[in-house]
Amino acid sequence: MAGVLRIHFSDRDFRYVQLAGSADPIWEAILGLHVLTTPPSRLPARLRPWRRRAAERQRDSERQRGSELRAACRLLGDLAPPDAPYFPDFLTPVESEDGISAGLRTLRATSGARLARELREAARHRALPGWTRRLASGDRELLDRVADALLHFHAQLIAPGWSEVEATVAADAEGRARAMEGGLVAVLERLGPFAWRDPVLTAPYPVDLDLRLRGRGLRLIPSFFCHTMPIAVADPDLPPVVVYPVSPPAQEPRAAPRAGAGDALGALLGTGRARVLDALTAASTTGSVAARLGMSASTVSGHLKVLRGAGLVHSERAGPHVRHRLTGRGRHLLGR
Known part of the structure; x- marks a missing residue:
């Protein structure tokens, strides 16, 4: 019972x-x-x-x-x-x-x-x-x-x-x-x-x-x-x-992309890195980005390392986690 x-x-x-x-x-x-x-x-x-x-x-x-x-x-x-x-x-x-x-x-x-x-x-x-x-x-x-x-x-x-x-x-x-x-x-x-x-x-x-x-x-x-x-x-x-x-990953509302913007960004960065960059609508951990995109955490981590080196993402530790956010350059590239 x-x-x-x-x-x-x-x-x-x-x-x-x-x-x-x-x-x-x-x-x-x-x-x-x-x-x-x-x-x-x-x-x-x-x-x-x-x-x-x-x-x-x-x-x-x-x-x-x-x-x-x-x-x-x-x-x-x-x-x-x-x-x-x-x-x-x-x-x-x-x-x-x-x-x-x-x-x-x-x-x-x-x-x-x-x-x-x-x-x-x-x-x-x-x-x-x-x-x-x-x-x-x-x-x-x-x-x-x-x-x-x-x-x-x-x-x-x-x-x-x-x-x-x-x-x-x-x-x-x-x-x-x-x-x-x-x-x-x-x-x-x-x-x-x-x-x-x-x-x-x-x-x-x-x-x-x-x-x-x-x-x-x-x-x-x-x-x-x-x-x-x-x-x-x-x-x-x-x-x-x-x-x-665990709760199902929340789906955040997304603004409609500019015509052709996604394709152009993918061509510039590669599809995977473009998706990771676009997922940083708010400061997020590697794990939350991975869950949202259906990628492995190791793959997301690799993309973030490249994006960070290009000055598009900033990462900082917050307690036990590392949180990632767009830099001004990253927001400009996304048109935000």
């Missing part, structure tokens, strides 16, 4: 809300597995192309290297199936915000007591395969196999499309940063699929869950693979974390 996630804020919590600006590799691996094992008809249209490509890579991997990837998917699916109302929190350590290596080091060091506690909780919601009893007893070799499976799945199926993941998440984070100009409440009011009713943030959830922040704040992580509803770290004693689906 569907429930509701209720996140209860106190005045102190507003001081400690963190809006992640980049994708978390371990969360994306777990949620990417969920996308891969979900029928396409139940996925949003934006995720179906990735699922198709990942399924093809999985088949190619099995032909070339045997069943290693299939075994990794099966092991991870036993612990974190897509339809489970709960999966163990040790699979998604907060340290993964510093990269997959940092996250997997923490996962491999999970205490036996925590393994037992969280697998016992998982068993309350569904029947677990017999091998998990060894893991619950603290079997370190088996825990290493879980970490290796996550690494293998990420390397084979997530990393090949990581530029798209990064670009989409960066575009979402940029939208949140703009909303932050109106204060944190303005961000929470626009944070789909949530609803803000001071002082509680709610969203559809597989079960009824009350997350009481108790002055610890909240880390909000946008996710490329998360869809339909958010996911919260379940253990109330862990730092509060909620992963939510």
Whole structure:
């Protein structure tokens, strides 16, 4: 039965809300597995192309290297199936915000007591395969196999499309940063699929869950693979974390181009660079431009380097991001 996630804020919590600006590799691996094992008809249209490509890579991997990837998917699916109302929190350590290596080091060091506690909780919601009893007893070799499976799945199926993941998440984070100009409440009011009713943030959830922040704040992580509803770290004693689906990239209104201007600019700069220059209607990150144009972040970065060298674009760091804007020369070239 569907429930509701209720996140209860106190005045102190507003001081400690963190809006992640980049994708978390371990969360994306777990949620990417969920996308891969979900029928396409139940996925949003934006995720179906990735699922198709990942399924093809999985088949190619099995032909070339045997069943290693299939075994990794099966092991991870036993612990974190897509339809489970709960999966163990040790699979998604907060340290993964510093990269997959940092996250997997923490996962491999999970205490036996925590393994037992969280697998016992998982068993309350569904029947677990017999091998998990060894893991619950603290079997370190088996825990290493879980970490290796996550690494293998990420390397084979997530990393090949990581530029798209990064670009989409960066575009979402940029939208949140703009909303932050109106204060944190303005961000929470626009944070789909949530609803803000001071002082509680709610969203559809597989079960009824009350997350009481108790002055610890909240880390909000946008996710490329998360869809339909958010996911919260379940253990109330862990730092509060909620992963939510990215918003579709906003399409900015465009002025009608002058006749022949686009063709002339493309001939001068090359089509790709002309599109990147034209996309800088406002100061933007590399990721947001990439998401808007459907290019890889690395391709956009290369075009920006050339445009910057020509004096058409200025780039400056703003917190964790680099923002790009047109120079006077760039605006003149575009006729703006």
